[in-house]
Amino acid sequence: MYYNQLTYLLRVTNSCFLNCSYCMVKDQLTHDRINDTPSDLAPHSLVETMFDKAIGFGEVYLTFVGGEPMMAGKEWFRKTFEIMKSKAEQRCISVSSRIYTNGLLLDxxxxxxxxENGCQIFISWDGLGFGKKGSQKAYEIITRYAKQITTVTPVISKANCHAIKDIYKQLNEAGVKRMTCQYDIYASTEQMIEFGNATCELFRHIESEPLECKTRFLIYHDAKAMALGTGRLSSNEMSAAVLNNDYVINPDGEIILGLPQDEDERFRLGSIYSIGHINDVLFSAKMKWLNDCYVKAQRLIxxxxxxxxxxxxxxxxxDKKQIQDMDKPFMAKLACYHVILSYFLNRGAK
Structure with a gap:
């Protein structure tokens, strides 16, 4: 075992001012107004504890999620960044961060x-006219800060899959550096195949107009890298599974694996306040069961x-909690991936 890299996903708050139907944590959200201060903010003592329980690791990645994490306010984040800097110096470690946000509070x-604090900005935006995260206001914010935004990620659903090429064109025109996408985890196999076909249409567009298509579509590059067997994956959608040393921390300090359906006892790993070190959960019976499931899921014929x-x-x-058995592949999403990878495999990935 290498004490190299640890990733925390800190759920800053369960509060959000949007109500997206496909949200992975919709059952846990509190819906407040855009300027409300959430009542369940993660305390700064929790951030300190997270670093104290990670002693020995060389790199700690902290990802801010929600709810809408920016509802915590600027002062909360300033204090958090101060803690991160202090812990990095104290522990002689590298600390990196990113935030996943709808971007509507960005200024x-x-x-x-x-x-100033090296925190990457990831915006979730679904294309003009598509739901609460497809507003003109959000697009104007994305355009204004295109150079500062790391990646924009639309959730591809039944509503907007036919427009994925248009969404790309909008972001390309806005000057966005990178686009990836997430496929709606609640979609059926048939819908996932449709998502895959629509994604391949975007591939063809990118290849037909290489000089015009300046926004890097990470799914395209990841799928091609997989088909070739070379290259480094860069999109969260198609990156390799991470089961160990990648934990969600709820505002109350509870440790869970993954965001969807976290009320499931199988994925609740106790409180970070009550363990001696984050690796204590790695050797638990629950994690052993999970790794066994992962191995079994590889044996599809x-x-x-x-x-x-x-x-x-x-x-x-x-993405599979209460959607499909844990010891099997996620068949619906696998169908989407099959369409996407076949785009390159069927032509020798040239």
Missing amino acids: DEWVEMFK GNYERTNMLTRGGGFFF
Whole structure:
């Protein structure tokens, strides 16, 4: 075992001022107004504890999620960044951070603070006219801060899958550096195949107009890298499964694996306040069971066998809670991946 890299996903708050139907944590959200201060903010003592329980690791990655994490306010983040800097110096470690946000609260002061503290900005936006995260206001904010935003991620659903090429064109015109996407985890197999086909249409567009398409579409590059067997994956959608040393921390300090359906006892690993070190959960019976499930999910045979091996179980494991058995590949998403990878595999990935 290497004490190298640890990733925490800190759920800053369960509060959000949007109500997206596909949200992975919709059952746990509190819906407040945009300027409300959430009542369940993660205390700064929790941030300190997270670092204290990670002693020995060389790198700690802290990802801010929600709810809408920016509802915590600027002062909460300033204090958090101070703690991170102090702990990095104290523990002689490298600390990195990113935030996943709908971006509607972003302004010059926020952007400057994130820049000063090396916090990457990931915006979730679904394309003009598509739901609460497809507003003109959000698009104007994305355009204004395109150079400072790390990546924009639309959630591809039944509503907007036919427009994925248009969404890309909008972000390309806005000057966004990178686009990836997440496929709606609640979609059926048939819908996932439709998502895959729509994604391949975008691939063809990118290849047909390489000089015009300046926004890097990470799914395209990841799928091609998988098909070639070379290259480094850069999109969260198609990156290899991470089961160990990648934990969600709720505002009350509870440790869970993954965001969806976290009320499931199988994925609740206790409180970070009550353990001696974060690796204590790594050797628990629950984690042993989970790793056994992961191994079993690799043993698929049939038409999707190669795709399953390339994608390490077709999206295993975070997206599968109460959707499909844990010891099997995520078949719906695997169907989408199969379409996407076949785009390159069928032509020798040239």
